[in-house]
Amino acid sequence: MLLTEYRLDLVIRALRSILPLEHPADATLRHFFQHERIGSKERALVAETIFGVLRHRLFLEQACAQEATPRRMTLAYWIRFGGYNLRELEPLLMHGESSWLGQVKAISLATLPLPVQAELPEWVIEQLQPTMSDEMILALGRSMQSPAPLDLRVNTLLATRDEVLQTFQSEGMDALPTPYSPIGIRLKNKPALAGHPLFLSGKIEVQDEGSQLLGYLLAPKRSDMVVDFCAGAGGKTLMLGAMMQSQGRLYALDVSEKRLANLKPRLKRSGLSNLHPQLISHENDSRIKRLYGKIDRVLVDAPCSGLGTSRRNPDIKFRQSPESVTGYTRMQASILASASKLLKPGGRLVYATCSFLPQENHAIIDAFLTEHPAFIQRPAGEILAQNKIPMESKTFLQLLPSLHGTDAFFAAVLERVKTTSPQEI
Template sequence: MRPTLTQFDMATIAIRTILPLKSPADVLLRQFFRDHPAAGQNDRAVIAEIVFGILRHRFFLECLTEKTTPRALLLAYLVKFEGMNLRELTTFINESEAKWLAHIKAVTLASQPLAIQAEFPQWFMEKLQKFLSDAEILRLGQALQQPAPLDLRVNTLLAKRDEILTLLNQKSIDAHATPYSPIGIRLTGKPAINKDPLFLSGKIEVQDEGSQILGYLLAPRRSEMVVDFCAGAGGKALMLGALMHSQGRIYAFDISEKRLNNLKPRLKRSGLSNLHPHRINNENDARIKRLYGKIDRVLVDVPCSGLGTLRRNPDLKWRQTPQSIEELKHKQADILSSAANLVKPGGRLVYATCSLLPEENQEIIECFLSGNTLFTRLNCANLLAQQKIPLDTGEYLQLSPALHQTDGFFAAALERKK
C-alpha cells in the first residue's frame, strides 16, 4: 500500500481524531468519513487500513517514536509495516524525519520485550501468564496482529455450500470451505460482498467460523423452542433458524433496540418465519419470566471483554481494563443465572464469550455449577463429533486465532437434569 499525499494527510487527521479512543474505533472511523465526504471509496479503504494497522502495532510504534504524534506513528507504520523506503517517502518528510526513519529502520521487533512483541498491555500480559507460556503468548499475539479473514455462512434454507462456492469462484472471488463449520466459506481478500446478489438475496451472511460452531454446539431441532438470550444483531439466531429449517420457534432477546433493528433487514433476506426478535429491559424482564422452564435450547453469548476479537477490534486492548473485566464478570454470572431459568428438564444451555480469559469463561461456569445442582456439564468435543465436526479442544470449546484461524471463542454446554 502506497498512500497518495492527500491520503497521507487525511490519515494523519483520522489518527488524531480516533486515537483518544473515547468510543470504538470503527464507530469513530465511520463518523470521520461522514465528516469528510470528499474521501472516495479507495481513500476510505487506504485510510481504514492505515488506522487499524497502527492500532494493531501501536505498542511497537510508540517505542520507535520519541513524540507519539499522529504523524510520527503514521511514518513509522509505513516504514516498518508497509515496507516503504525513504525514497518513496521524500514527498512526505523533511530532513530530520528522514534521519529518524533511517535509524528506526534498523530496529527489530525481536529485540523488544515480550509485551511489545505480542502487542499486549501489561495488565493483560499478567493475566495470560497465569495459564500460557511465553511462547504461547507470543504466538497468540502475532496471530491477533493479523487482520481477520472474511468468513461467510451459507443460509442452508436457500442454498448449499458447494453451489455458493462455485458461484463465487465463477466471479473470480477466491473462496474456500472453512475447515470446521460445514456451512462456512472463507474468502481471500475483502471483496465488497454486501453488494453481491448472493448476499442481497439472503443466501450468504457474514459470520466468523467460530461463531458458526456455537450453533452446532446448541444443535436445535426442528420442532423446538429456542432462545438466543443476548442476540445482538442476530447473526447466531439466523443460523439457528436455518438449522431448524424455519420450524419451531426462536426468540431473539436483547436490551438494545438499535441492535435488534439491525436484525430486521437480515431477517427479511433470510426467508425465515420462525424467528421472533424482542427487546427486553434486563435479564429479569417479565417476557423472560413467562418462559421459565419451557425452553429446549438456550444460547447465552454474554457481553464480554471481546479480547478474542483483537484481529477485528484492536482498540479493545486500550479500552478494556482490569476494572472493566471485574464489572463484566458480575454481569456474566447474573445473565447466566437468569438464562438457566429458561431451560426445561432435559434441555441444553450453551454459554459463550469471545474472551480468552478463564475468569470470564471456565471460572464463571465452575462457579455456576457449584451453586446449581440442576445442571451438568456436557463434553463439547463429543457434541461436535455427533455433528461430524472434527474439532476437539476438550470438555470446553476453546478456539484460538493462533490454532484455528477463528476469533478467540469460548463455550461451555450444560444440560438441565431430567
C-alpha cells in the first residue's frame, strides 16, 4: 500500500490513543474507527500496524531508545517488520530519520536481551524460567509474534466436518481440518464469516482448536447433568451441548449478564434444547449450592491472565503484572473449590486456563489436590487417546503455539472418587 502523510498521521493518532493500554487495544481501536471516517484500505493499514507494533513493542522501544514516540515506533515497525523499504518511506521522513532507520534494519536480534528477543516482559520470563529453558521461552515468545489463524468448530448437531470443508473448498477458501480436534477447521486467510450461510444456520462457530480439546477431556455423555462453571459467551458450552446430542441437562453459569446475553443468539442458531443459562452473583451463589453432589461433569475455564491468547491480543502481556496474576490465582483457587462441590462420586471436573504461567495452572491443581483428598487426577493424555486425538500429553494438557499451533491452553482432569459430604470436599 502506498504510504502517505495522511496514512502515517492516522496510524500515529491511533497508536497514541492505544499505547497507554488503559483498555484492551481492540476496543480502543474500534472506538477510534467510530470517530474517523476513513476507507477500508486505511482501516486495514492502521489495524495491521497497530497490532504489529504491539507484537514487537519491546524491540521497537529498544530501537527507538529514548525517543519511543508513536511516530518513530510506526516508522521502525514498517522498515523492520512491515515489508517497506527506505525508498518507500523516504517521502515521509524528517532530517536524520533515514540513517536511523538504516540502523534499525541492521540490528541483530541475537545480540538483544531475552525479553526483547521473545517479546515477553521480564516478569513473565522470570515466572517461566523455573520450568522452561531459555530456548523454550524464546520459541514460545516468537510463536506469539505472528497473528493466529482462524479456527472454526463444526456444530455436529447440524453438520459434519467433511460437509463444511467441501462447502468452503468449493467457494475457493483455503480450509483444512485441524490436526488435533476432529471437529475443527482452520482457515488460512481470515474471511468475514458473520454473513455466511454456514454461520447463520449455526453449523459453524469460531473457536480455537485448543479450546475445542477441552470438550473431549470432559467427554460428557448424553444423559449427564453438566455444568460450565465460567461459561462466558458460551463457546465451549455449545460444544458440550452438541456432544450430548442436546440431551441430558447443561447449565451455563456466569457472573456477567452481558456475556450470557451474548450467548442467546448463538444458542438460538445452535439447535440445542438442553442448555440452561444461569446468572450467578459469585462462585458460592445459592443457585450453585442447590446442585451440590448432583452433577456428572463440570468444566471450569477459569478467569486468568489470558497470556495464552497473545497472538490475538498482543497488548495483554503489557496490561498484566505479577500483582494481577496473584489476584487471579486467589480467584482460581476459590472457583475450583466451589465448583468441585457440584460433583457426584465418580464425577469429572476439567480445570482450564488460557495461560502458560505455572502459578495459574500446575500450582492451583497441586494445592487443590493437597486440600481435597476426595479427588484424584486423571491423565489427560489417556483421555485424549480414548477419543483418538493424536497428541502427546501425559498428566496435564499443556498446549503452546510454538508446539501445537493453538493458543496456549492448560487443562487438568480431576475425578471425585469418595463419597463425602460437600463440607468435606
